[in-house]
Amino acid sequence: MAETAAADVAVPGARSDGPPPSADATGAHRDTARDDLALESLGDRIRRLRVARGLTQQQIVGSRYTRAFLGAVESGARAPSPEALAYFADRLGLPVDDLRYGRPANASAQLAAELATARRDLSAGRLDAAERVLTGTRGRAERYRLSELAGWAGYHLAEAHLHRGLTEEAAARYDELADELSEGSPALRAAVLARQAYCLLVTGDAPRAVAILEGGLRALRAAPPVDPDAELRLTNALMYTFLELSWRDRARRLEREVTPLLARVTNGEWVAQFHAIAGQLRRDGELDEADRHLREAGRGYTELGLTREVALCHWARGYVLLRAGRPGEAATELRRAREMLGAVGAVLDHAGATLELAEARRREGALTEAGELAEEAARAAAASDHREIMAEADRVRGLVRAAQGDGDQARRLLLRAVDRYERAGLMGDVVITCRHLAELLLARAERAEAAAVLRRGLRAAERLS
Numbered sequence: 001m002a003e004t005a006a007a008d009v010a011v012p013g014a015r016s017d018g019p020p021p022s023a024d025a026t027g028a029h030r031d032t033a034r035d036d037l038a039l040e041s042l043g044d045r046i047r048r049l050r051v052a053r054g055l056t057q058q059q060i061v062g063s064r065y066t067r068a069f070l071g072a073v074e075s076g077a078r079a080p081s082p083e084a085l086a087y088f089a090d091r092l093g094l095p096v097d098d099l100r101y102g103r104p105a106n107a108s109a110q111l112a113a114e115l116a117t118a119r120r121d122l123s124a125g126r127l128d129a130a131e132r133v134l135t136g137t138r139g140r141a142e143r144y145r146l147s148e149l150a151g152w153a154g155y156h157l158a159e160a161h162l163h164r165g166l167t168e169e170a171a172a173r174y175d176e177l178a179d180e181l182s183e184g185s186p187a188l189r190a191a192v193l194a195r196q197a198y199c200l201l202v203t204g205d206a207p208r209a210v211a212i213l214e215g216g217l218r219a220l221r222a223a224p225p226v227d228p229d230a231e232l233r234l235t236n237a238l239m240y241t242f243l244e245l246s247w248r249d250r251a252r253r254l255e256r257e258v259t260p261l262l263a264r265v266t267n268g269e270w271v272a273q274f275h276a277i278a279g280q281l282r283r284d285g286e287l288d289e290a291d292r293h294l295r296e297a298g299r300g301y302t303e304l305g306l307t308r309e310v311a312l313c314h315w316a317r318g319y320v321l322l323r324a325g326r327p328g329e330a331a332t333e334l335r336r337a338r339e340m341l342g343a344v345g346a347v348l349d350h351a352g353a354t355l356e357l358a359e360a361r362r363r364e365g366a367l368t369e370a371g372e373l374a375e376e377a378a379r380a381a382a383a384s385d386h387r388e389i390m391a392e393a394d395r396v397r398g399l400v401r402a403a404q405g406d407g408d409q410a411r412r413l414l415l416r417a418v419d420r421y422e423r424a425g426l427m428g429d430v431v432i433t434c435r436h437l438a439e440l441l442l443a444r445a446e447r448a449e450a451a452a453v454l455r456r457g458l459r460a461a462e463r464l465s
Contacts, residue, residue: 045102047074049092060091103144111137111149118156123306125344127160134160148185151177155191162195163308165347165384171199186220187267190230194237202348204387206245206425213238228264232274239277244388246428246464251281272300272309280316284324291317308349311340315353322356327363334360351380351389358396362403371400388429391420395433402440410440418453422460430460 040048050060057067057074064087072078073088080088089096097103104110114137121130138153158173174196181189193216197209217234220226235258242251255278265271279293294317301309318333334357341350358373374396381389398413414437421429434457441450 040102041076042079042100043074043076045099046070046088046092049094049099050074053092055091060088062091097145101143101145103146107140107144108146108149111141111144111146115149115152115156118153120305122156122159122163123308123344125163125307125346127163127345131157131160147182148188151181151185151188154180155188155195158195162199162348163344163346165351165380165386167199167202167348167384167386171196171203174199186227186230187233190216190220190227190233194233197237197241201241201244202384202386202388204420204424206241209241210238210245213241228261229267229270232258232261232265232270233267236270236273236277239274239281243277243280245426246431248281251277255281268300269304269306269309272297272304275300276309276313276316279313280319282320287320287324290320294320308341308344308346311337311344311346311353312349314340315349315356318353318356318360322360322363327360331357331360331364347380348384348386348389351377351384351386354380355389355392355396358393362396362400367400367403371397374400387420387424388426391417391424391426391429391433394420395429395436399436402436407440407444411437411444414440418456427460427463431457431464434460 046060050057057070061067061070065084069078069084070088073080073084085100086096089099092099094105098105098107114133118130118133118137121127121133134153134157138150138157141147141150141153154173154177158170158177161167161170161173174192177192178189178196181192193212197212200206200209200212213234217231217238220230220234235254239251239254242248242254255274258274262271262274274297275293276297279290279297282290282293294313297316298310298313301313314333315337318330318337321327321330321333334353337353338350338357341353354373355377358370358377361373362370374393377389378393378397380386381393394413394417398410398417401407401413402410414433418430418433418437421427421433434453438450438453438457441447441453
């Protein structure tokens, strides 16, 4: 299963002799103005702000400094001391860092709003538009020395790569971000660690993914006060990874540990993510509880305008229904998820939902459709090096071939699925696939081979505990 502004410079309005400027023209005007301000020296900035406020040099220096000193600062002949700069900033009525770095008023709020807009664009599949905004936002945040906002912009740029199925490129960007982060950004660090672990899980290194998440959670909790948003994000990622590894009991323990934290978390997306994962942890006897969690997740994502994440809730409900033995209802949810994920271009998620639909259709007896869906998912997974989907596609195709009477192909595909699951560290799936393969071999009277496969499954089951 899958894991989820205002302008800096005012622009003139419509002219009486023509239409208002287009969005592109407005954006170009803003960018030019921002670039001009970025080249402004500190002295020029102090003079510009003083004149804009209608203040004389004497009014700025008061009784503490001389007009000659301020004149030298404004001309660039002298650099003010930190104390002088703080004094001038106070006289100009703005924070000292806004003066020092040339930040426009409310720069942090403006950049944060741009990030929120870009986040919604990413989720809706408007990747090019999101990347343009994020690149500009990151550049200005870096110029204004707003390192955390610059980091979030870089994080979402990496998310765009992952959205496109470019796992290797995304992983490289997350690794770069991890090296650049300061200790003062726990929530951002948690988000980056979670994505580093996800990329490892996708590419077949589940043990390392677990180690990164458990290490990150230990380090976070060892240095109180613990940021609740950061703790929830890492716990969500670990719960999801445990679910993928069939360690449901461990995941449920984590769920119980983190539930009291939800009231203190400020990131609504991560609260919704918690509910989406908690819903998938419910078994067939807990469908009402699963639905409650998934409705809560869907409500949260809808309020935030996150299209892809709403689609993931449909996938999650299909996943739960399929394991509850209700493939027809599961297929309805999975078709909707597949259509929505295809519409927003979420490559890996679309492949995963497609494969889950293939399994639902196989259980309904629609073997030809199931095989075609599994083939489609396998091609997408191979292009993105998604090891779990590649293994799962082999298993579904193997079971389809077995039901169609092609025992040789079924045996080859199921054996390859076992090998792939084992290399990825997904022992729960090794156990399940070994059972299917052994049943096929027994039906072919290949008892010795079936016994060897069952022993392999038992060894995998021992590694689950």
